[in-house]
Amino acid sequence: MSPSKNVAVIGAGAAGLAAARQLKRVGLSPVIFEAGATLGGTWVYTDATESDPISVAPDRQRVHTSMYANLHTNLPRDLMAFREYPFDARGGGHHSWPRFPGHEEVLAYLQRYADHFGLADDIRFRAPVEALVPLNAAGARRTDDLEVAAWLIRTTGVGGEVEEERFDAVAVCNGHFSVPNVPDVPGASSFSGLRLHSHNYRRPEDFAGKRVVLLGGRASGIDIAVEISAVASETVLSVGDARAGRPLPGCDDVKVCAAIERFNGDDLVLTDGSRIESVDVLLYCTGYRYAVPFLNAPDVVRVDDGWIHPLYLDLFSVVTPSLGFIGLGNMIIPFPQYELQAAAFAAVTAGTTTLPDRTERERVAQSRTSTLRSAGVARRHFLTQGNKQFAYNDMLAERFGIDPITPNFELLHRAVEEARAQDVKGYRFATLPWLDAGYERAASSQYW
Numbered sequence: 001m002s003p004s005k006n007v008a009v010i011g012a013g014a015a016g017l018a019a020a021r022q023l024k025r026v027g028l029s030p031v032i033f034e035a036g037a038t039l040g041g042t043w044v045y046t047d048a049t050e051s052d053p054i055s056v057a058p059d060r061q062r063v064h065t066s067m068y069a070n071l072h073t074n075l076p077r078d079l080m081a082f083r084e085y086p087f088d089a090r091g092g093g094h095h096s097w098p099r100f101p102g103h104e105e106v107l108a109y110l111q112r113y114a115d116h117f118g119l120a121d122d123i124r125f126r127a128p129v130e131a132l133v134p135l136n137a138a139g140a141r142r143t144d145d146l147e148v149a150a151w152l153i154r155t156t157g158v159g160g161e162v163e164e165e166r167f168d169a170v171a172v173c174n175g176h177f178s179v180p181n182v183p184d185v186p187g188a189s190s191f192s193g194l195r196l197h198s199h200n201y202r203r204p205e206d207f208a209g210k211r212v213v214l215l216g217g218r219a220s221g222i223d224i225a226v227e228i229s230a231v232a233s234e235t236v237l238s239v240g241d242a243r244a245g246r247p248l249p250g251c252d253d254v255k256v257c258a259a260i261e262r263f264n265g266d267d268l269v270l271t272d273g274s275r276i277e278s279v280d281v282l283l284y285c286t287g288y289r290y291a292v293p294f295l296n297a298p299d300v301v302r303v304d305d306g307w308i309h310p311l312y313l314d315l316f317s318v319v320t321p322s323l324g325f326i327g328l329g330n331m332i333i334p335f336p337q338y339e340l341q342a343a344a345f346a347a348v349t350a351g352t353t354t355l356p357d358r359t360e361r362e363r364v365a366q367s368r369t370s371t372l373r374s375a376g377v378a379r380r381h382f383l384t385q386g387n388k389q390f391a392y393n394d395m396l397a398e399r400f401g402i403d404p405i406t407p408n409f410e411l412l413h414r415a416v417e418e419a420r421a422q423d424v425k426g427y428r429f430a431t432l433p434w435l436d437a438g439y440e441r442a443a444s445s446q447y448w
């Protein structure tokens with residue numbers, strides 16, 4: 001592809017902004033379609049919540065962000081920042097800001113990033129993409145297994161006018177923390193209390209004096225349990241692992257219990273046979289589902305059971321490198337990885353780097369899937385990276401000729417994880433032994 005190609009970016013959150021920035025850096029002029037009225041995606045806080053508190057009613061009024069009022073980042077801004085734009089006074093932040101900033105500060109940082117790199121004028125606001133259609137060489141919808149020659153994007157303007165435009169390449173950056181995962185807990189219809197998903201949680205005051213059970217023990221479950229426990233009459237965090245029965249480190253007000261088996265009226269019966277009686281609120285902190293509702297081309301890419309596939313390097317459609325997904329990883333340090341993925345997508349789109357042919361891309365994707373299956377990884381975790389993110393980042397940097405992220409980055413991350421494991425309430429204020437000599441690079445280096 002040459003820099004004269006038309007490129008679209010879907011979404012103006014952190015991933016879409018990174019994609020646009022990297023595309024512009026290589027001389028392309030992307031059009032950014034944004035459904036909302038402002039940029040920032042997840043970081044655009046609103047008091048509004050969905051009309052169905054567990055977000056399962058198909059006709060519910062939807063809200064994109066899952067942000068809550070008191071949220072502070074769970075990463076220090078030194079780690080969170082895009083590498084080429086520091087999150088302090090040298091870039092889009094301020095030295096006086098907390099090391100773990102609030103959501104307003106992250107939004108301000110993203111707005112400054114967009115201004116600094118001249119992205120804001122390229123965004124079409126209130127332009128939700130309704131359809132993304134692969135076209136063949138004749139410009140018709142592709143119905144065979146031949147090359148995808150181009151993409152058609154359909155939007156409907158505020159005045160109801162339908163617009164269709166053709167693009168040579170598309171970066172999908174629509175986020176994946178907006179559609180709640182709500183597991184079926186048997187007996188739910190016998191429960192008279194409130195059930196809601198963390199997507200629709202905003203403030204702890206709403207739970208004052210209540211008996212609250214939170215299901216799901218990762219970032220949302222722990223962080224929300226800590227803030228609710230300051231006002232609730234009782235706060236119980238239900239986890240499906242060995243943490244059950246042990247205190248939450250640094251927060252004695254939260255009781256940690258086993259997984260939930262079923263409701264029995266307003267009581268919850270747990271898998272260890274114990275019960276939690278007279279529950280007022282069950283708060284599902286059970287994560288989110290991938291959704292790309294505007295792409296109905298299962299012969300190119302499918303979204304199934306917590307996974308998007310087939311993808312080459314978790315980034316490009318195996319079928320065509322003209323379709324990229326920036327930001328699909330879970331349990332990662334997001335912005336710097338988006339920046340790397342965006343730079344790789346931009347290099348391929350501009351034609352300065354080529355990918356192997358489709359047969360080889362298919363082979364690599366299948367080999368990766370087999371490795372995950374053999375390791376017993378559940379499909380919903382195929383895009384979860386955790387400690388493997390550093391090797392993935394290194395692989396992208398090497399493969400696409402981008403400056404690698406320094407090893408200090410991983411060391412700093414490990415220091416934060418350790419501080420959090422010791423004190424879930426106070427880690428954001430801890431003096432972290434950032435670069436103690438005792439930290440060594442993790443041994444789990446092989447990602448692919």
Ligand SMILES: Cc1cc2nc3c(=O)[nH]c(=O)nc-3n(C[C@H](O)[C@H](O)[C@H](O)COP(=O)(O)OP(=O)(O)OC[C@H]3O[C@@H](n4cnc5c(N)ncnc54)[C@H](O)[C@@H]3O)c2cc1C
Binds near residue numbers: 010033041
């Ligand atoms: C509660 C919570 C706390 C988090 N805390 C942290 C943290 O502390 N640190 C951190 O680094 N990360 C954190 N994250 C992860 C966070 O989501 C990422 O940092 C990042 O904001 C994701 O960016 P994104 O662009 O992929 O998605 P989003 O921010 O969701 O942006 C997607 C954009 O696409 C738009 N869009 C969607 N569909 C369409 C469509 N059809 N047409 C046009 N536009 C569309 C949306 O309106 C939105 O603006 C948190 C996530 C959540 C849910």
Ligand SMILES: NC(=O)c1ccc[n+]([C@@H]2O[C@H](COP(=O)([O-])OP(=O)(O)OC[C@H]3O[C@@H](n4cnc5c(N)ncnc54)[C@H](OP(=O)(O)O)[C@@H]3O)[C@@H](O)[C@H]2O)c1
Binds near residue numbers: 198216380
């Ligand atoms: N800045 C902050 O402080 C902050 C706060 C909240 C969220 N976040 C971010 O937001 C993103 C989403 O985090 P999240 O915690 O909402 O989602 P998540 O990371 O996907 O965690 C959801 C948890 O719920 C569990 N779960 C799912 N179904 C369950 C069931 N039936 N019974 C028991 N447990 C179940 C999952 O278990 P499995 O692992 O087995 O699937 C997982 O542990 C992350 O990027 C996170 O970092 C940040």
